[in-house]
Amino acid sequence: TNIGAAPRNYFSSNEHFAKSAMARYRPEEFVKLVEKYGILYYEKKLGQLFCTDSAQRIVDLLEGECREAGAEIRLKTKIVDVTPLERPEGTGPRYRIVTETGEIFAESVVVATGGPSVPKIGATDFGQRLAAKLGLDVTPLDAALVSLSMDQKFTGRFGGLSGVSVDTEVSVGSQKFRENILFTHTGLSGPVILQISLHWFPGEKVRINLSPDRPMEAHLMAAKKEGSQKLVRNVFGEFFTERLTEKLCEEFEIPNTPIAQTADATLRKIAERTHRWELIPAANGGYGKAEVTRGGVNTDELSSRSLEAKKHPGLFFIGEVVDVTGWLGGYNFQWAWASGTAAGLHA
Ligand SMILES: Cc1cc2nc3c(=O)[nH]c(=O)nc-3n(C[C@H](O)[C@H](O)[C@H](O)COP(=O)(O)OP(=O)(O)OC[C@H]3O[C@@H](n4cnc5c(N)ncnc54)[C@H](O)[C@@H]3O)c2cc1C
Known part of the structure; x- marks a missing residue:
């Protein structure tokens, strides 16, 4: 997580949407849980908390919490469809979940399928496609928290500096970040470029201040x-x-x-x-390496208190599948924890 995570650290077409869930599950809550499991952690920089030994400890924590709540975990079970059921009597399951190995009937469904970034580790756009199929609006998706590729003129000149990093301040519109840029064979990367990629749209200028402290x-x-x-x-x-x-x-x-x-x-x-070095990137580095997917289920379709779909009682969308995308540095996990908690209390 990030100990400073606050709604202003998120990109969404509704900047207020994340406030409710985030106010009710703060980073301190997650830190308490981490401490309950005896997991050692440290602050790397800028409020970013990392496990001292391995991130596997967090997976163990999540699994422990699921087991304590009586959850049954089914791995390698691809979900292919979710359909709302007619309930003429007003009782019985509300959803049929079709998996590759059979069907599940449920009162509530919480969709936490993330976005298509890094498909090689199982990422898909299933949740966004499901939302669209059920008549919910989905804002445009794109790779974010990713490098930016530059045109041939730029790479011809700077490609040879691949690996060189410089402390800079980089901005797009009114968003500004201060950290290192890294020259690469294909363009620019480094933490500050990953941050700015969340706010960059094709065709926009990126401004780089190469000497933020010394005029x-x-x-x-x-x-x-x-x-x-x-x-x-x-x-x-x-x-x-x-x-x-x-x-x-x-x-x-x-x-x-x-x-x-x-x-x-x-x-x-x-x-x-x-x-004020102004550059227009050719494209972002794509889903293959992006740490997150920008865009998702339109927040207008969801209750900010419970993350339940207004059109489909009992259907919830949480985490990255929603059009709430955090900055680099633990913010996306904190949104996953906070939105998951909000849905969990209502599902
Ligand atoms: C390389 C990398 C590094 C990152 N580092 C950080 C970081 O340091 N800090 C941070 O805050 N965030 C980080 N993120 C982002 C963070 O991992 C996500 O935002 C967060 O995990 C989102 O949680 P989620 O539960 O919404 O979705 P995910 O964690 O993406 O989980 C979605 C799950 O759904 C499964 N799934 C998808 N479709 C189906 C289907 N049809 N049937 C069954 N299962 C399906 C996927 O396989 C996946 O296991 C990183 C992401 C990447 C890719």
């Missing part, structure tokens, strides 16, 4: 004022590694002139690009 303009102007005979590129490069400087000089068309003889306007332009 480049003051640095260049100070060198000019001193009458320095250093080349602009060398003064500029004092903020970056040699390899990155070389590529940025090409990108920003930094002249090969002594700084004392370089026009103020040129230096200002270099500084502006340093703090």
